Amino acid sequence: MSQNKTTATQDFYEYVNHDWLEEAIIPGDKPAINSFAFLAEKIEELLMHDVKKIATGEIKIDSKELQAFKDFYQLVSDGKTRDSIGVAPLITRLARINNLHSIGDWAKQMPDWILSGYPCPFTIDVNSDMKQADTYGIYLSPTSLILPDTTYYTDEHPNKEELLAVYKKMMLELFALIGFNTEYAETIVDDTIAFDQTLVPFMKSAEESADYAKAYNPRTLNDIKDYHPLLQLEQVFGTLLHQDPKTIIVTEPVYFENLQKMITHDTFNQMKHWMISAYVRSFSSILTEDFRQTASQYNLALSGAAEHISQEKHYFYLATGQFDQVIGNYYAHHYFGKAAKDDVQEMVEQMIQIYQNRLTKNTWLDDKTKEKAILKLSTLGIHVGYPEKIPDIYSLYQTVSKQDGGTLIDNVEKFERLTREYYFNRYLQKVDRNEWEMSADTVNAYYHPQYNVIVFPAAILQAPFYDFNQSRSANYGGIGAVIAHEISHAFDNNGAKFDEFGNLNNWWSDADLTHFEALTKQMIDQFDDIPFGNGKTNGTLTVSENIADAGGLSCALEAAQLEKDYNPAELFENWARIWRQKAQEQYTDLLLAIDVHAPTKLRANLQVKNLDAFHELYQTTEQDPMYLAPEKRISIW
Incomplete structure (x- = not known):
């Protein structure tokens, strides 16, 4: 390993990730490597191994959906017939x-x-x-x-x-x-x-x-x-x-x-x-x-x-x-433990309690707006690990195998038409709030404003985001901040426009909304027009994710401070670790143009600058690049 000469007060992201950034190699078939992609690669290798065994019969089929997947995979992987x-x-x-x-x-x-x-x-x-x-x-x-x-x-x-x-x-x-x-x-x-x-x-x-x-x-x-x-x-x-x-x-x-x-x-x-x-x-x-x-x-x-x-x-x-949710369901039931699910569920509930306390003590919301915000938080749906059942659409995917005269193209066309008909037939039907829009083997998480739910698939509940073997503070800097990030989306510039039922509905007083929009403008300005790659950042494009990052990290910090073994360095360093990334130049330019997330380095560096605890820990001074004057530190939630 090369010696890391960057200090925490110069460039926190580089300070934490220096060795990894020097040694990490972008896979030839990928535009980037990062913490999300690294986990996805591991899960991909695991599932590719299992899928081959499913195809050969070494792993037994336990559902008609998995049987349909097996038959479909055999058609997909028959390159000779396709050629x-x-x-x-x-x-x-x-x-x-x-x-x-x-x-x-x-x-x-x-x-x-x-x-x-x-x-x-x-x-x-x-x-x-x-x-x-x-x-x-x-x-x-x-x-x-x-x-x-x-x-x-x-x-x-x-x-x-x-x-x-x-x-x-x-x-x-x-x-x-x-x-x-x-x-x-x-x-x-x-x-x-x-x-x-x-x-x-x-x-x-x-x-x-x-x-x-x-x-x-x-x-x-x-x-x-x-x-x-x-x-x-x-x-x-x-x-x-x-x-x-x-x-x-x-x-x-x-x-x-x-x-x-x-x-x-x-x-x-x-x-x-x-x-x-x-x-x-x-x-x-x-x-x-x-x-x-x-x-x-x-x-x-x-x-x-x-x-x-x-x-x-x-x-x-x-x-x-x-068959993404079919395979996600297989992954979750074979590789995701109940102990991890229960532990993360507890962290989610703790984060919600911290959010409720913050809303209760909030000094700029009036009582009526505050009451509506707390109501929305109390009705927030929580989904951890995997759904109770996969969507009904997968039961319609019955593959016609090669032995029965089926071809890949015919099956794909049939499935696509079935899917379109299925969704058109849903018109005016009631929404199932418990239906997931992401498979359990996906390394990600999301908040759905129209369902008012937060979802944490099993795949993201691994190191560096979450690990039984790393400290509680490190876990708060990882999955804890991700959990609170998703909760924060309920109150970002987009999510705040939807009520507790997920309806587009202004529940704010005029004065509160004006104050919130002023804070939002501060966040836009903080992330706007920063040279990056071959272009500059767009604070308006990324503002919702930046508001969620700010709320997520500050709430995770507050939760960690309640622990007996609180260690701020472990929390902040794992926050920077989950955002490490090496990317091809073209991919960096693409993300600058279309991604609602800020560049990962800025997510790591700019958000910690907003927290007093970071400056106290690393004793930043006005001469340090990581220093931000107290009056410029943004706190929304």
Whole structure:
């Protein structure tokens, strides 16, 4: 190990992680390595080993869902059969796009077009209604762009031309594998890029989308019809939902108010070619190995990863991606102990109590707002480890095995259609607040504002986040801060707009809201416009996560201080440890543009600066880079 010359008061993140940063190697098939990815790699190795044994029968099947996964994995991993089938199934399916002759022709078949998974310049999906969170509503949203964000399309963006060139080269090679002649392929790709760019002026950037309450824009069926009369959208919704919806929630009204400018008789062929390109890319993981590797070029350029993932990993990702909660359930029941679940559950309850005490003693909330905040906290749902049951959708996935004449493509298409029908059939049904949206083998955690629940999958409950063998203070600096971070999301700039039922509802007094917005502005300014990578940070984009980090770390500190063996150094150092990361340059630039989280180094360094206990422990002075004057230290919760 090299000698660490950085002190805690110069750069705390470097002080804690110096040796790791020098020695860690980014895997060739990954854009970054960090504490989350390190744990994910370990779990991945473990499950890849077990999945092979499931496939060979060495591990016995104990559910019909796991049997369906086994049959599906056997189809996925049969590369020889996939190579022998080749691209013929894709060519057959592309005929449906090529056979479109007009907007009216497309509109007549649009309900089935959507259920069949064909590309469309907009998406229709069912999710909980933001203002009636116990009931499923229907949402209308724009499609995604080729480049990661609208900001990438500006002429001054340094990566725009390079990424579009990689995209074009990749698509031409894919079309060559399909058998298209060069001239036709060139026309398709040029039209695809041209149509894509016509959508950009009417779409939100990642920063604009970060305020997700603004995605709630209810419209009537007549409003939707007027967006583009030729598309007959009112009939599309009626057919998909088996009834006419009274309200459709439009996430980006500006986009749909300009839909007639984007989809015209003159642009119809461009749109068809855009559909062909999108559809070809959607098949990239289920055809031949040559096709998969060719189709990964753009993502490699975008992320900076040096090489394709191996075939073995690809098989694993593809199969577990379709059955993620089935495999998550398997992982949790085989590798997650009850003692850890109980210990973490206790930590969660302790954090909630600390939050309640803080809200009770809060000096800037009036009594009515304080009462509503405490009510919201008291109704917070807590999910630790794994769900009581996996969602019903997995019982519908019955794989037709190779022995019974099934192919991978046929099964994937069947599952995708079943999934779309399943979710459309949920419209106006009651929401199951206990249903997880993350599998138990995922190294992450989340707060759901419309369910008002916090979820901590089994996979994150490991070192450095949590370990029986590390001190209680270290655990508070890891999983404790993560727990309180998720609780804090209930009261960040987004979560604070939802009440105890998960409804979008302003429960604040005007004075309290004004004060909270002023504190939010302080957090935006603290994280804004800091040089990082090849760009600068965006405090507005990351503010909700930064508010949650601040609340999470300060509450974890207070909980640790109640312990007999409280050790502040162990808490702060583990906080910095969980955020260590090495990333490719391209990936750093990508995250700066679209990630609602601040760069990990800044998460580690800036948040500790806000805490008096950090400055007392390390005796910072005005000459130290880690020093922050007391009047500039931000405390929201």
